[in-house]
Amino acid sequence: MESKAAATTATEAQKYVWEGAIPLQIHLHHSEVTTLPPPPPALILAPRLGYLPLLVPQIKPFFSSTLPPGVDTVWFEYKGLPLKWYIPTGVLYDLLCAEPERPWNLTVHFRGYPGNILTPCEGEDSIKWSFINSLKEAAYIINGNCKSVMNMSQSDQSELWQSVLNGNLETYLWVSSKLKLGLGGDDFSIKLNSSSLKSRQSANEADASGPIKAGRIPVRLYVRSTNEDFDDVEDVPLVDSWDKVSYINRPVEIHDNGKAFTLGDAVKSLLPELFPNKSLPSDNMCLPEGEDGERSALEDTSNTGSARSPEETGETLREHLESCSLSDTAEVKLIRIQGIEPKPEIPFAWVVNNLMNPEHYIHISVHVRVQEPITE
Known part of the structure; x- marks a missing residue:
C-alpha cells in the first residue's frame, strides 16, 4: 500500500504542470471561408501537455458550415509557420512565443495539407503512436531497454493514454509507476x-x-x-x-x-x-x-x-x-x-x-x- 500511495502522490509543481492550459484564438484561413460574413474565431483552452490535432473535435463545429467541399486534412499554423503536430502544445508555445501571446492566435486549415513540411497525421491514432514511441525511447534511455513499455497490457496502455487525454494526473502516476521509469518511488526517484x-x-x-x-x-x-x-x-x-x-x-x-x-x-x-x-x-x-x-x-x-x-x-x-x-x-x-x-x-x-x-x-x-x- 505504501508503494502505491507513493506512486500516486503528486507534487504541487506536477499538479501545476498538468493543470496548465493556453488560451487559443483560432481563425479559419481566409482561403477556406465560403460564407459572408466570415465565421468568428474559436476561443478555447488548450492543455499544455496535449497536442493540437486533439482539439479538432472542439474546433470543427465553429467552422463546418463555411468549409469548401473536400476531405478534412487539418493542420495549424502560426504566422505562416506550419506547426508540427507531435510537439506538445505547451512546447510549441514556449518555443515560438518568446514574448507570451495571450490569447495565442493560430490559424487552422482543413484543406491543403503541407506534406512537404509535415508528416501525415491520422488524428488521435497518430498522436497515440507517437506518444508510445517516445515512451519506449525514454524507457530505453533510462533503463537500457524498453521491455516495461513493450510488455504493457492493452488495458494499462489504454488507461495511460486516457489519463493523458483527460489530464488525470493521479491515474497517470499510478499506471506509469508500473514502468519503473523514475516517477514511481523507485530508488532513482527517491x-x-x-x-x-x-x-x-x-x-x-x-x-x-x-x-x-x-x-x-x-x-x-x-x-x-x-x-x-x-x-x-x-x-x-x-x-x-x-x-x-x-x-x-x-x-x-x-x-x-x-x-x-x-x-x-x-x-x-x-x-x-x-x-x-x-x-x-x-x-x-x-x-x-x-x-x-x-x-x-x-x-x-x-x-x-x-x-x-x-x-x-x-x-x-x-x-x-x-x-x-x-x-x-x-x-x-x-x-x-x-x-x-x-x-x-x-x-x-x-x-x-x-x-x-x-x-x-x-x-x-x-x-x-x-x-x-x-x-x-
Whole structure:
C-alpha cells in the first residue's frame, strides 16, 4: 500500500504542470471561408501537455458550415509557420512565443495539407503512436531497454493514454509507476527527491549542493540561436522556418560524483557545439525498435548526436554553427520549461521530478546568443 500511495502522490509543481492550459484564438484561413460574413474565431483552452490535432473535435463545429467541399486534412499554423503536430502544445508555445501571446492566435486549415513540411497525421491514432514511441525511447534511455513499455497490457496502455487525454494526473502516476521509469518511488526517484528536497525549503531557496545518482535523463532540446544580443524577449526574432530551430535529442548524463548538478549544467552538457568544455554524452546509444521491428525515426541521427524530427531535413546544430567562434562566445539568454523560466542554478533533480512530460521526456526551449567570429 505504501508503494502505491507513493506512486500516486503528486507534487504541487506536477499538479501545476498538468493543470496548465493556453488560451487559443483560432481563425479559419481566409482561403477556406465560403460564407459572408466570415465565421468568428474559436476561443478555447488548450492543455499544455496535449497536442493540437486533439482539439479538432472542439474546433470543427465553429467552422463546418463555411468549409469548401473536400476531405478534412487539418493542420495549424502560426504566422505562416506550419506547426508540427507531435510537439506538445505547451512546447510549441514556449518555443515560438518568446514574448507570451495571450490569447495565442493560430490559424487552422482543413484543406491543403503541407506534406512537404509535415508528416501525415491520422488524428488521435497518430498522436497515440507517437506518444508510445517516445515512451519506449525514454524507457530505453533510462533503463537500457524498453521491455516495461513493450510488455504493457492493452488495458494499462489504454488507461495511460486516457489519463493523458483527460489530464488525470493521479491515474497517470499510478499506471506509469508500473514502468519503473523514475516517477514511481523507485530508488532513482527517491535519490533525486532526497537531494533536492533536503537542499531547499522552496524552489526559490534552492541549494544545489546535494549529490544525484548516476543515470540518463531523456531530454528534447529546442534551440534558437541568434548572433544579436537582446535584453527583452520582445526583441527575439520570429521563427518563420523550422530550419531556424535546432532539435536536439540527447540524454543528460548524470555522474555520481557528489557534485552539484544544475539545470544550467544540464543544458550546457547537451550543447557541446556551443560549450566545448562540457563533456559530450555518449552517441553510440541505440534507440528501441518499434513494434514493426524498425528502428525509431529518431535513430536517424548524425555522429554529432543531433537528432532530427521525422520529417526534418534541415542542417544539424554543429553545421549551423560551425562558422562561429565557440570559445567563450555562447551565452544562454533564455530557458523555458513548462511555461516557466527557471534559473540555471536550480537543481536539475527538481526539474526531473516536477517538470517532465508524460512520455518521460523533459522538453527544454533555449535561446542562445552566439557571437560572430571576428574577421580581419
